[in-house]
Amino acid sequence: MRRSQRPRTPGLALVIADDSVLLREGLQLLLGEAGHEVVATVGDGPGLVDAALEHRPDLAVVDVRMPPTHTDEGLRAALAVRRRWPEARLLVLSQYVEVSYADDLLATGERGIGYLLKDRVTDVDEFLTSVDAVAAGGTVLDPMVVRQLMARRSDPVARLTPREREVMALMAEGRSNGSIAEALTVTLGAVEKHTQRIFAKLDLAPDDDAAHRRVLAVVRFLRAAG
Template identity: 75%
Template sequence: MRIVVADDSFLLREGLQLLLAEAGHDVVASVADGPAFVAAMREHRPDVGIVDVRMPPSHTDEGLRAAVDVRREWPAARLMVLSQYVEVSYAEELLAAGEGGVGYLLKDRVSDLDDFLAGLSAVAQGGTALDPLVVRQLMARRPDPLAGLTPREREVLALMAEGRSNTAIAAAMVVTPGAVEKHTQRIFAKLGLLAGDDAAHRRVLAVVRYLRAAGG
């Protein structure tokens, strides 16, 4: 994959570049602030951009706002946001835009390199990779409006929003993959996602609707 990395910490940028290069990926740009990230994404059109939430000058949410700016200009951009905390307001806007291809992970998760690389790959392919804490905080903002889904179906959709495969969802719920597949088909039907559409596309749309509903 061709990747743009944005983080104001030189050591973290260098560390990410080294890890990504060892995994066979090509870091085409490495920048230290939000405007430079937007410019690099515009210039290189990478497979995925990785951006830290806290960037100069205020070190609050400049990186996340830059990611939102990229997505507005290029809705198909694939973005992986890294943070030490969850910034809900901009997260809602970022996750609700486009058709997938978004990740939002707390930095603690990056230490598990295999999971991080798997999440990055999923985002580059148009999927989602969301930290469970991100999902919980988004859903905690308002009562769940997806009243048509059963508690079991909502549980499946929440795990789906974390970027898990049907096999991983089955393991987490201690059920068979076939049971998860039945739940996903019922979820798609209740959300009005037509059976004729591509299954992966329906999965992304289901997650986007779930997160948009969470944000109102």
């Protein structure tokens, strides 16, 4: 990890959400040395929501994958924070490029949003610059994310999250929402929310017949998979 030599404006209040104790402590040390105050560290999505709404930090640094399934719990928690507190500043860290995650973040508004690969943290100067920018209301996207956004923006199926793709795959098997909920061990309400977001991302009008929308969604999904 390369240490930053550039002076910065200190004083941000930050929340860190990551299930890795080592990474949480490393980020806390790094940000503290830069003159910022970490007001809370948490290891799961509900903890992030609680800490962000309680402390109202200048910025929350959030890992995408957290317990219990290590898929997109961190992202979903960040989006929940943004819904309840639209002014929240969020810097999301991910191990891999998932363009759909960036899409979901940008859908909440383009101010105070960041999406970086975790590898960027090793360049301390670049990472702290991103922290400052997002806390000030800017938008910071990893260059790899930008390239993939440009390449895939025309494909609506590419905007689906990994969980939405799981729902679509089961829908393609002809399963009902109840059966999908049972297979994924989630509530029926959660599946219904996923399907509504899928329809919206695939530009399927809400005034269409529900069964017809499911068929159209499955057709578009299978064409993309093929």
